[in-house]
Amino acid sequence: MKKVLLVAAFFLTAAVTYAGGYRVSLQGQKALAMGHTGVAVVNSSESLFFNPAGLVYLENKLSISAGVSGVFSNVAYQNEETGAFARTDSPVGTPLYFYASYQATDWMAFGIGVYTPYGSTVEYEDDWAGSHLVNNIDLQAIYIQPTVSFKLSEYFSVGGGPIYVTGSVNFNRNLNRTLTDLDGNRSEVTIDASGVSNWGWSVGAMFSPTDRLRIGANYRSEIILEAEGGDADFENIPNSPLTPFADTQIDASLPLPAELSVGLSYEFCDKWLFAFDYNRAFWDVYDSLDIDFADPNIPDSFNPRNYKNASTYRFGLQYEATKMFTLRAGYYFDESPVQEGFFAPETPRNDSNGYTAGLTFNVGERFQIDASFLYLHFKEVDASYEGYTENGEVVPFEGKYKSNAFIPGLGVTYRM
Amino acid sequence: MKHTVKYIALAAIAVLASCEPEFEDSVEDAGFYSSGDANLSTFVAVGNSLTAGYADGALYITGQENSFPNIMAQQFAKAGGSETFTQPLMADNLGGLLLGGVQIQPNRLVLSVDASGNPSPTLLEGNPTTDVGNSIPGPYNNMGVPGAKSFHLVAPGYGNVGGLPDAANPYYARFATSASSTIIGDAASLSPSFFTLWIGNNDILGYATSGGSGVDQTGNFDPSTYGSNDITDPNVFASVYSEQVAALSAGASGGALVNIPDVTSIPYFTTVPVQSIPLDATTAATVNAQFALYNSQVLPGLVGVGVISAEEAAARMVSFSEGVNFPIIADDDLTDISLILQGPPFNLPAPTANLLGQLRQANADDLVVLPASSVLGTTPDPSNPLGVVGVSIPLEDSLVLTATEQGRVATAAAAYNATIQGLASANGLAFVDARSALAQVAQGGVAFDGGVLSSQYVTGGAFSLDGVHPTPRGYAYTANLIIDAINNTYNATIPKVNIGNYGTVTAANN
Numbered sequence: 001m002k003k004v005l006l007v008a009a010f011f012l013t014a015a016v017t018y019a020g021g022y023r024v025s026l027q028g029q030k031a032l033a034m035g036h037t038g039v040a041v042v043n044s045s046e047s048l049f050f051n052p053a054g055l056v057y058l059e060n061k062l063s064i065s066a067g068v069s070g071v072f073s074n075v076a077y078q079n080e081e082t083g084a085f086a087r088t089d090s091p092v093g094t095p096l097y098f099y100a101s102y103q104a105t106d107w108m109a110f111g112i113g114v115y116t117p118y119g120s121t122v123e124y125e126d127d128w129a130g131s132h133l134v135n136n137i138d139l140q141a142i143y144i145q146p147t148v149s150f151k152l153s154e155y156f157s158v159g160g161g162p163i164y165v166t167g168s169v170n171f172n173r174n175l176n177r178t179l180t181d182l183d184g185n186r187s188e189v190t191i192d193a194s195g196v197s198n199w200g201w202s203v204g205a206m207f208s209p210t211d212r213l214r215i216g217a218n219y220r221s222e223i224i225l226e227a228e229g230g231d232a233d234f235e236n237i238p239n240s241p242l243t244p245f246a247d248t249q250i251d252a253s254l255p256l257p258a259e260l261s262v263g264l265s266y267e268f269c270d271k272w273l274f275a276f277d278y279n280r281a282f283w284d285v286y287d288s289l290d291i292d293f294a295d296p297n298i299p300d301s302f303n304p305r306n307y308k309n310a311s312t313y314r315f316g317l318q319y320e321a322t323k324m325f326t327l328r329a330g331y332y333f334d335e336s337p338v339q340e341g342f343f344a345p346e347t348p349r350n351d352s353n354g355y356t357a358g359l360t361f362n363v364g365e366r367f368q369i370d371a372s373f374l375y376l377h378f379k380e381v382d383a384s385y386e387g388y389t390e391n392g393e394v395v396p397f398e399g400k401y402k403s404n405a406f407i408p409g410l411g412v413t414y415r416m
Numbered sequence: 417m418k419h420t421v422k423y424i425a426l427a428a429i430a431v432l433a434s435c436e437p438e439f440e441d442s443v444e445d446a447g448f449y450s451s452g453d454a455n456l457s458t459f460v461a462v463g464n465s466l467t468a469g470y471a472d473g474a475l476y477i478t479g480q481e482n483s484f485p486n487i488m489a490q491q492f493a494k495a496g497g498s499e500t501f502t503q504p505l506m507a508d509n510l511g512g513l514l515l516g517g518v519q520i521q522p523n524r525l526v527l528s529v530d531a532s533g534n535p536s537p538t539l540l541e542g543n544p545t546t547d548v549g550n551s552i553p554g555p556y557n558n559m560g561v562p563g564a565k566s567f568h569l570v571a572p573g574y575g576n577v578g579g580l581p582d583a584a585n586p587y588y589a590r591f592a593t594s595a596s597s598t599i600i601g602d603a604a605s606l607s608p609s610f611f612t613l614w615i616g617n618n619d620i621l622g623y624a625t626s627g628g629s630g631v632d633q634t635g636n637f638d639p640s641t642y643g644s645n646d647i648t649d650p651n652v653f654a655s656v657y658s659e660q661v662a663a664l665s666a667g668a669s670g671g672a673l674v675n676i677p678d679v680t681s682i683p684y685f686t687t688v689p690v691q692s693i694p695l696d697a698t699t700a701a702t703v704n705a706q707f708a709l710y711n712s713q714v715l716p717g718l719v720g721v722g723v724i725s726a727e728e729a730a731a732r733m734v735s736f737s738e739g740v741n742f743p744i745i746a747d748d749d750l751t752d753i754s755l756i757l758q759g760p761p762f763n764l765p766a767p768t769a770n771l772l773g774q775l776r777q778a779n780a781d782d783l784v785v786l787p788a789s790s791v792l793g794t795t796p797d798p799s800n801p802l803g804v805v806g807v808s809i810p811l812e813d814s815l816v817l818t819a820t821e822q823g824r825v826a827t828a829a830a831a832y833n834a835t836i837q838g839l840a841s842a843n844g845l846a847f848v849d850a851r852s853a854l855a856q857v858a859q860g861g862v863a864f865d866g867g868v869l870s871s872q873y874v875t876g877g878a879f880s881l882d883g884v885h886p887t888p889r890g891y892a893y894t895a896n897l898i899i900d901a902i903n904n905t906y907n908a909t910i911p912k913v914n915i916g917n918y919g920t921v922t923a924a925n926n
Contacts, residue, residue: 074436078443083494083911085443087436129917177866178889178919182526182540183509184478240923241529380439390866395916402437 021257021283021307021337022120022139022347025354026095029067029370029411033358034316035330037275039263040206040216041316044413045099048113048147050261050277051204051218052159055101055109055149060415066098067370067411075122075348077130079399084129090121097411101147109159111147116140117220118167118256120347127186130397131174133388134346135188141167141225141256145202160203167225168194169254171346175234176390179243185236187243191250191291193230198223200256212267222258222285227251232293248295255285263314273318275330283307283337304387305344310337316356323362328372330356341396343383348401350381360413370411378403443911449495452908455669456497460557460608461485462569462600462664463615463674466894467560468587469503471880471887472537472922474511474524475562475587482888485558485612487895487913492610495910503558504591512544513586515577519544520586525881526924527874535874537881541926546590548577554591555602561588565618565648566832567639567656569599604663611664612898614674614850615657616832619648620825624679625884627785627814628748628821634828647824650831657832661839670906672846672898675833677854679825683873684883685783685817686858690742692784692792693806697738703807707734710772714762724751732776736807742778743792743806746813749820750774775810781819786873786883788815846905848898862893866916869893877920892918 028046031038038050045063047054071093077086101111123136142165149159172190179187204218230252234245263277286307292300316330332354338347358372384398441448461467461484468475469483480486480503489501506513513521528538561568563585568574575592576584593602603611622645623630630645639652665671679685695703715729724732728751734744754773757764764772778784784792792806803809817825833851840847854871856862857878861870869890870876873883878890886894892915899910 072435076437076439076442078439080443080448081911082914083443083449083491177917180478180919180922182478182922182924184481238922238924240527240925241533242527242535242923378437390916393867395865400439402439404435404437406435 021281021286021310021349022118023259023281024095024117024119025312025334026069026071026374026407026409027097027115027117028065028099029358029372029409030065030328030360030413031316032069032374032409033328033330033356033370033372034275034318035277035314035332035354035356037263037265037277037314037316037330039204039218039261039277040214040265041273041275042206042214045101045111045113046097048099048101048111048145049097049115051206051216052111052147052149052161052202053157053204053206053216053218055111055147055159056103056107056151056157057206057208058101058103058109061103062414062416063101064099064414065370065411066096067409068094068096069372069407069409070094071405071407073403073405075345075401075403077128077345077348077399077401079129082129084399086124086128086130088122088124090123093119093121095119107151109149111149113143113145113147115143115145117143122346122348124345127174129399130345131186132177133173133344133385133397135172135174137172137346138170139167139254140169141165147202155208157206158204160201163200163202163220163223164197165200165223165225165256166195166197167254167256168196169227175245177395179238181236181238187234187236187238187245189245190233190235191230191252192233193227193250193252196225196227198225213264215264217262218260220259222282223256224285225254225256227253232291244295244297246295246297248293248298250294251292252290254289257285258282271320275314275316275318277312277314279312279314280309281312281337282309284309286337303344304342306339306342306387307337308339310335325362326360328356328358328360332356341384341386343381343401344385344387345397345401348383348403350378350383350401350403353377358409366415368413370413372409372411374405374407374409376405376407443494446496449911450907450909451492451495451497452903452906453670454902454906454908455609456492456495458557458606458609459485459489459492459497459501459611460559460603460606460664461488461612462559462603462660463613464560464564464618465562465885466617467558467612467614468562469558469560469891470562471882471885472511472524472526473522473882475506475513476509476511476524477505478509479511479524479888480505480558482891482918483558483560484891484895484898485560487892488612488898489557491895491899491910491913495908501558502556504552504554504556507546507550508544510540510542510544512546514544514547515580515586516549517547520548520581527881527921528925529923535923537874538926540924548580548586548589550590551577552591553593555593555606556591557606559599559603561585561599563587563618564599564615565639566615566653567648569615569660570656572596572598574599600660600663604666608664608668608671611668611671612674613660613664613671615660616648616653616676616836619653619832620676620828621679621884623647623821624817624825625684625785627812627816628818628824629814632824632828647828650828650835653832654835657835658839661843661845665843665845670845670902672848672901672905673836673840674848674850674898675836676829677851678829679817680783680822681854681858681871682884683871683876683879684786686871687786687873687883688784688789688792690778690780690782690784691740693736693741693743695736695738695741695807700736700738700741703736704734706808710734714757714772717761718753718756723753723756734775734777744775744810745778745782745816746774746810747776747816747818748774748813749818750776771810774813778811778816781822783817783822784811785815785817791815844905846898846901848901850894850897853893853897857893864915869915874921881921887920888918889915889920
């Protein structure tokens with residue numbers, strides 16, 4: 001068990017991706033196939049993430065779910081005034097999840113989950129038009145959540161647990177639009193912090209007034225990753241007291257916002273299940289990305305983000321087609337937390353529509369294979385980032401963005 | 417079965433990886449930008465240092481990469497132009513030039529900060545590696561040759577290494593196709609489909625930067641007799657210029673002709689204030705006492721005998737007062753009275769007579785050149801603390817461009833510009849009014865998304881540390897001007913660049 005966890009954690013460090021801000025909604029193939037609904041769905045140990053209160057309703061003594069997604073995400077940028085054009089060449093992300101739940105008594109279940117709800121990997125070509133904002137970023141956060149779930153009555157259950165987060169960030173950008181060394185190489189900085197950890201918590205409740213209807217709510221707390229003593233590596237800096245950029249340490253903090261989910265699921269015509277989730281992500285905590293350089297000669301970097309709280313509306317449908325196959329489909333609308341004038345190319349997210357589908361193949365009594373597919377569609381958007389200044393003057397970075405993401409996923413469920 | 421699954425998976429990954437998001441109207445699509453009636457498939461730029469990308473007193477790789485023709489070529493490529501634009505790149509970013517291992521052109525200037533924190537332009541140290549003897553024969557798309565005057569473009573042998581240093585140009589000697597080739601001939605051999613021609617600046621600039629030390633050759637139609645600081649006769653200019661336009665436009669779909677900016681637009685002439693000598697009342701009185709005889713007796717006496725006019729006498733009066741004063745200067749347009757002063761009735765000793773020979777006090781119409789900043793107010797002879805440049809020693813003629821000399825420069829430039837504009841309109845070519853555009857930069861500046869582009873030395877962003885040539889940002893501004901003119905003339909929609917993305921002066925300490 002411990003070994004499985006370690007292996008999972010190892011793979012998770014390669015985790016990545018997509019959704020409003022740097023939220024990555026890929027926390028279970030069954031749920032994802034249904035539009036990533038699950039706060040009021042009980043069908044696997046994925047509930048550990050979606051609503052810990054649901055774990056106690058699982059029918060088996062032991063339920064384990066694990067899976068991986070392949071994130072193929074692309075961003076294109078263009079500025080029609082200058083003809084500038086860029087395409088990201090981001091590596092394929094492979095976020096994973098692992099959940100195990102154990103039914104201790106008929107009123108209590110324990111579990112542990114490892115998942116990656118936040119992350120981002122975006123790679124532009126070095127020195128592209130927006131390189132003074134970002135060349136590349138790789139942000140990872142691994143959540144480890146021991147969980148307990150209690151059935152308080154026939155109709156009502158609660159669950160929750162502490163969350164331990166360990167994260168890392170690697171961020172590279174050019175110092176400004178023009179500074180170079182004598183040979184014309186753009187001056188740049190790489191910020192690297194890893195092993196940044198902190199604690200948070202998750203709590204949920206589920207109400208099942210009838211056999212068919214479940215209503216759920218879940219709240220996952222905000223966690224601020226405080227990177228202290230990270231490294232700032234300056235490259236291609238001219239040899240001049242006018243440009244006093246020497247390698248130093250940094251302090252910075254990155255918020256992983258709280259998320260509230262409420263929803264319901266309803267079984268009908270025996271084989272059908274409908275689910276609806278509403279997520280509210282409290283992004284307003286992400287006001288500014290400030291980097292404090294230890295070296296007093298280097299001015300601190302203030303990068304306003306000014307995110308707003310954002311909602312996601314999720315709809316899912318499940319159909320138990322045969323004994324062998326369960327089919328799922330879903331849709332969600334993901335509202336971007338980015339406000340007008342703060343569209344930074346490091347997380348180029350406008351509102352998106354997610355279309356999902358998937359199936360479960362019952363290999364035997366105990367073993368299932370879960371497959372899902374997500375297509376995330378972003379409309380072409382005219383946007384600008386107005387948080388960058390030169391000599392005290394705001395220099396907007398403007399252009400059109402067009403993004404998409406294709407995310408196939410595969411998972412397994414084991415029950416006994 | 418297992419293999420099939422694997423192949424399907426691999427195929428799926430390949431498909432997903434290739435599903436790039438596409439804009440409804442992508443700037444990458446052919447036809448998004450149009451070159452209109454112009455054919456941009458072979459773009460050739462002909463001219464002098466400005467075309468070559470010269471900056472900071474030198475030609476070096478990053479400067480060349482930011483030459484206005486190279487910036488334009490990259491924008492042309494977005495409108496159907498060629499992706500390649502060749503330039504005779506230097507071997508390094510130091511910028512110095514060698515001939516047979518001996519340095520003949522200095523390295524570039526960089527902005528260095530001294531121990532007390534004062535920034536100043538300083539020659540970048542290092543051993544340059546570009547030797548004129550290492551020929552890299554062209555022709556190149558960028559046929560800009562630093563130092564070239566209008567008539568040099570059609571002069572055979574201008575690229576003959578054997579003709580150095582006086583009869584040839586080291587920059588052209590590096591990449592001339594033969595010892596007898598001409599710049600315009602090499603350019604025309606590329607069969608340009610589109611061209612820019614910006615020449616004539618050096619036909620007045622050498623005269624101007626040398627404070628009018630050369631000769632105004634207006635009326636002399638033989639450029640082979642000209643010195644390097646002379647003003648080219650406007651008829652000579654018109655003749656060679658029309659020849660060049662004809663050669664370049666012979667097979668071209670079009671081109672752009674750029675006119676000559678005013679020298680008063682560049683920091684080389686506007687940085688050092690002419691009123692620059694601070695004196696207290698006592699010192700002013702002492703100095704005035706030394707010029708009392710000159711003012712009250714010598715000048716009226718010379719007027720009396722008809723050697724100089726009353727007007728000239730008035731201009732030659734020297735008077736200092738408490739506050740910031742105009743320096744005394746030597747002006748070779750004044751009557752030389754040094755010999756007369758040595759004779760009766762003045763009988764002045766030769767050194768004093770020579771000092772007063774063409775002396776006057778500067779006035780608000782004079783322009784003091786940038787190098788004068790390191791001379792004004794200094795005492796060149798340490799044993800004589802009273803010998804102060806500008807107070808008791810006149811500022812050399814070569815460091816002041818007087819109003820008279822400015823007039824000659826302006827007259828010649830106006831004649832050249834009339835030729836340029838006339839030939840542009842006669843040949844249906846785009847006309848680029850760089851003169852007006854640079855005047856705008858000099859007078860108040862041009863706003864861009866990161867501030868204001870101005871001619872202020874070092875800080876204005878438009879001019880490099882030599883005070884004459886643009887920075888990359890200044891060249892980007894130039895490229896935009898020319899693109900504007902091309903778009904207007906040829907119904908094209910070539911996109912312009914954001915000049916805020918281009919750098920200015922380079923800071924570096926040796």
